[in-house]
Amino acid sequence: MSWQDTLKKWTSFTALDEKLLKQLNELTKNEKDLEDSFYKNLTFGTGGMRGMLGPGTNRMNIYTVRKAVEGLANYITDNVDDAHKRGIVIAYDSRYMSQEFAVEVARVLGAHNIKAFVFESLRPTPLLSFAVRHLKTAAGIMITASHNPPEYNGFKVYNEDGGQVPLKEATAIIEEVNKVEDELLVPVKSQSEIEEAGLLEWVGEAVDRAYLQELKTIQKQKIDNQVKIVFTPLHGTAYDLVMKGLAQSGFDSVDVVEEQAKPDPEFSTVSSPNPEEHQAFEMAIAQGKKKDADILIGTDPDADRLGVAVKDGKGSYQVLTGNQLGSLLLDYTLSQQDPNALRNGQVIKTIVTTEMGRAIASYYGVNTIDTLTGFKFIGEKIKQFESNDNHFLFGYEESYGYLIGDFVRDKDAVQAAVAACEVASYWKGKGKTLLEALDTLYARHGYYLEGMQSLTLKGKDGAEQIQSIMSDIRKQPFERLGGLDVIAVEDYQISERSLPLENKQEEIILPKENVMKFLLEDDAWVCFRPSGTEPKIKSYFGVKTNSAEKSKSLLEKVQSEVEDRIDTIINA
Missing domain, CATH: 3.40.120.10 (Alpha-D-Glucose-1,6-Bisphosphate, subunit A, domain 3)
Known part of the structure; x- marks a missing residue:
């Protein structure tokens, strides 16, 4: 059936919802949108x-x-x-x-x-x-x-x-x-x-009360060092549970960004209600400066993602990346565990999440499992642990999703909000901000730095362009990026890992998905993935050196070369 035939079926449906019928009549003025x-x-x-x-x-x-x-x-x-x-x-x-x-x-x-x-x-x-x-x-x-x-x-x-x-x-x-x-x-x-x-x-x-009872189980120690908190739910659903969760955990100094506390389908105070984007924290940062807050926390509309901003030592606040916050939460979670609980414990992350997580877990003698992008794969692994000797310790992904207690089987910003404030309290007791705590981890494990580029290509033409990008990268894979040799090419669509320097192939034991990942020398990597929920193709990057300056320079070089390649494909 052509789109015109489908349109005719709708317009001739006598019981069509009145609101939709009115919108449809308006839509007939724009044939491209109608199609x-x-x-x-x-x-x-x-x-x-x-x-x-x-x-x-x-x-x-x-x-x-x-x-x-x-x-x-x-x-x-x-x-x-x-x-x-x-x-x-x-x-x-x-x-x-x-x-x-x-x-x-x-x-x-x-x-x-x-x-x-x-x-x-x-x-x-x-x-x-x-x-x-x-x-x-x-x-x-x-x-x-x-x-x-x-x-x-x-x-x-x-x-x-x-x-x-x-x-x-x-x-x-x-x-x-x-x-x-x-x-x-x-x-x-x-x-x-x-x-x-x-x-x-x-x-x-x-159900809320039962959840809050379970939330108590993720707390590692009594809060005796008060941190000043600013919280914004970004017009979404998190206000009640986060506030109650913080209160029962012992956090009394919580200021809410009132302009963003009420649910609002327009998300009227932000250009995007996404704590991954720094503009979402503008009001929280302004309020944080007034209150001299130690930590700013922000949740997305459905409260499964958490963003955090912390003092930067220069009178302002720095928004942590999802990888940075995940590393801090992971290190704290493992450091506070009874050593017996670490035995057969598993950390789960996605293939586009920082490799620093693997280094942290290894430091505590804990194994790390990689999954495809999407928390459903992490939830699936947790379920599998019920039938073997392994048990779940922590799961996260770079896109601001974290899980500490497995009484939930999806990323949980309420858990993460309470845990992040506990981590801030812990490090404040040691005289450090979260940024200084992060520097401690970099000194121990190496300076890991990640980036992500997202290209939006809407509509039918955009979908075809995204397909062209993935097809071109498969046909002509990268051999070098940022001056580093590619040591492995992982094509998750065919479940194959190619090792060009060794001239051999290996099987990838993960579900098939339209994803390409390039592993480079010196623990660097690049990954390409069309979004499953938005008209976007995302490019993920990870590097590691022994300093912030070197990692930043290398990351910029790799990102620039990838961006040039994608531009060439689109404009061909």
């Missing part, structure tokens, strides 16, 4: 789906949500024991249409006689992961687009373990979603019908 809204189905990928709000099969709306839920309902009916009775728990963030989509999910599940547990107000993603395990539901759904711009929303699926669905499950769910022929005709029941039938139960604060 982009209908030229394909919004991709239901390995974790769910995410897209711009609006009418059309390539947009987030009640019909594309219903289609996704229909496929999921069919999957769990056939594959999860007692799925109808156990039900599905649903949470949502502060974005436009989040609560409405949560209710739509329940209405579709009701048509399948599957019980829905829906939070009565917005909640963080990690609480949804916890709720699946706590309520013992068959699955979980989080309505969120994480840190995407305001015009986006999304839909993430969690399995009965509380983790994002792994690849095998995801593939089966995707097949079921794709079997749904007409998103406009998915059966639903009314909200009143499912409430009366006991198929919709509103979830209150009982």
